[in-house]
Amino acid sequence: MLLSTAEGKMPPSAESESNALLQGTLDLLILRTLALEPMHGWGVAQRIQQISGEVLQIGQGSLYPALHRLEYRGWIKAEWANSENNRRAKFYSLTAAGRKQLKVALKDWDRMANAIAQVLKPAERPA
């Protein structure tokens, strides 16, 4: 995320918050999750928690600002529909722009992860 911003592939974030890296990661997780199927906020949080083996727990305090931020960016769109237990809920799904963004973000993430792995490797060897 940081890397991609520095290279100018993405428009710089509207809010220049200090935890740009974390925020970017959360955005990536949400986009990736919504790529599976349209989901409401609760579903997104549950799914991330479940897939990550209960390691990643998304607080509501950051989930909903993130969802709305992504919606305003045009990467996801929202629709009110009935949930599995027949209650009105807001379902988010990926837009075309969101799909493109997900691809870019995933590539960046891979590069980043590789880079970090490269840096960490030599330190592991002597042990």
Add this chain to the structure above:
Amino acid sequence: MMFSWWHRWRAARRNSKSQLEEELAFHVEQMVEANIAAGMTPEAAQRQARIDFGSVEGTRESTYRQRPGWLFETFCQDARYALRGFRRNPAFTATVIATLALGIGATTAVFSVVDPILFRPLPYPHADRLVSVGLTAPILPEEFMLGGSYYVWRDNQKPFEAFTSETGVSECDLTEHNPARISCARVEASFLPTLGIAPMMGRNFLPEEDRPNGPRAALISYGLWQARYGSDPTILNRLITIDGTPTRVVGVLPKSFEMPTLEQADIVVPQALDEAAERKESPDSVMYAFARLKPGISAAQASAALDPVFQYSLSLAPAAFRKEVHLRVRSLRDRQMQDVRLTAWVLLGAVLAVLLIACGNVASLMMARGASRERELAVRSALGASRGRLVRQTLTEALLLSFSGAALGWFLAELLLHFFVALAPAAIPFLDKARLDLRIAGFTILLACLCGAAFGILAAIQRPRPIALVARSTNSGGHAWLRRSMVIAQIAVSMILLSASTLLVRSFWNLHTQNLGIHTHAILTANIALGRQGYDTAQKQMQFFTQAEAALRRLPGVTAVAISDSLPPAGQHRESILNRMISPGRQESSNGTGGMVAWRWVTPQYFHALEIPMEEGQAFTEEQRTSAEHLLILSKLLASRLFPGKNPIGQQIRPGLEDSTYTVVGVAANVKNSGLTGDDEPEYYRLRRNTSEDWGPSSVLILEASLPAQSLAPWIRSEIAHIDPTVPVEIETMKERVSKLADGPRFEAALLGFFSFTGLAMAVVGLYGLTAYIAQRRTQEIGVRMALGADRGNILRLVAWEGVRLIAIGGAIGLAAALAATELLRSLLFEISPRDPAALLGSVLLLAFVALVATLLPARKAMRVDPGVALRCE
């Protein structure tokens, strides 16, 4: 991009607050259900879900903040809130806006006047590389070149990319079907390319057009093209008649064109000098040279590089004069504006000082308002408004006020500009062309932002204290020190302004009341410049003027009529070089030029009309006008220079190499003749006889009249029209002429006086406000003191002491600063020292007096406090 904005707004509209509420509620419900599914009781599940979710309000708030335009929304909210507050407190609002309007309006007006002098880019590409080059010598005020030198410099110089010349601007006549007097500039063919100017239409001069007897060509100004030729696109190649000579229009100059000397030029023609003749001949044509520096070379470096050619030019000058000839290379802006730059900075500095005082007052008012609103702010803070939000609220209020002030100030600036022009149109260059345009608007907006931010931040420094929630009293110690230091600063700044303006006003007074050596009352002057077509010989010119003289003599109320070619006290007149004046009764001096000597052609009644007394000998008589002798009257100063200790009467003088020999018949008293502030030059008068050799195309008729000017002027016009209806006449009273010369000093004195009084008034209001505020805050304390036996005098001293301390500190700082600052004014002052004790003492006394009144008024009010009421009021 368009799509994404549209998308954002649509999404934002969909996500109303209630929908967000519903979305979050759904989440909580899901949590409850999950908890029930995990085996909790419904109550426990509810409870646990709420605990897990945490602050719904916080989440909602931070989610809502993601909305595009959220900042704008809060701004609107703040603005609405601020407007409600302003409506509740109209006195405060009006005071603040009026103060700001005055400050910003005055600053805007002054900025629009000084902008072309200090900041406006010159209308040439890369103007920073354009320089004026030449020699300086006592004969001319600006640097100049002579033909003999110019071509050698042009061919041998190294530091310039291009080097060009012009030979000045003079009046010329368009003698077509509808004759008009306009101004023609004569320039070298390389003139426009060197300045970087291309004609808007057509082409520049060809080399062959810049040779003697070459094809006649002219470029016309945009203004002339519009006004006279109706912006006719077929103007190119048309023949127009300039001074009787058919000339081809080869182009139209761009609208922004101006001569580097700032002279008005309606038509530009090639100077067509004969280069070969110019190189040899002496004395030579006076030329003005301009050059474009090579990139990376400074004016100083260019000056050094020109030394070899300068040495050559020195060798051409008479040996005795060489010491007085210097080389000068300076930027175009310096040549145009050097004399008025100081005035411009002084005015800008003064008006910024006023603005500073105004901002101080507004900040002080905002703080007082903030202190009385502390409880409200504390409540808002307790209800969850963050510190940032409160600061933003204050800043929004400040900006709203400052922009309202700026809008009102814009109108004030318009008024002030009219006033400036009416006051002194010729005070500084471009004054009559000063307009409030977009550039000035940008400056005003910048000013409003700066002011708003400045006093907004000062006011926002106050943090509401939690104690304000419970305290019954709204009194707070809230930053009284800040207000105190602002009042001190305001007094100090007013002190500087006041001293500067007192000096300038006294200097103007000295200028106004000085003895000019001539009588200006009841003198009318009529300036006439004859066209070249109808009056091509000196004989015709003499005939016209003598006819006019006789006609004007017959007018009722006219007691004397004289003709001269120039008039004191302005500095425009003919000049001789003192040490070139040859007389058998005088020893040759080899000591330089000896300086310049002013001289005029006059008819006998000149001395009578202007009441210049004769110190020795006789004035010219009417009979002498027909004599064959050349007669001369010296000024007392010139007589003492030429013939120290001798009787000058009867001496023979040849004023110049080509002049006849004149006989001195009298010595006249000295007359101011180099402008109002210049050092007087020695002067002499040649008798204008009734022979054509003494006459020229332009003269000024001087009338001594017992009738008022406005009733005489139409008669003068009709008499002249009788002789020739096409001759333009310029009628002015002598007083108007003199007053015009004082335009600059009058402008400086009036503006600075106005600014210093505005500044003083605002500073005093600030002081009054602060003292009253402090006195009110101490009402209870005063009540206690009085109950304990303090008498009214004690109370008066208690309250006034505070104010007196501020006055003393501010005054002392101001006086010290003024002593340093007024030194800068030295060159603007006439016959008064920048540290004139009387002026400074006067300023101190005035400031002290007004400031004391401002503290004593609230102090007296405090003294009258009824102790019973004061104690009960808490």
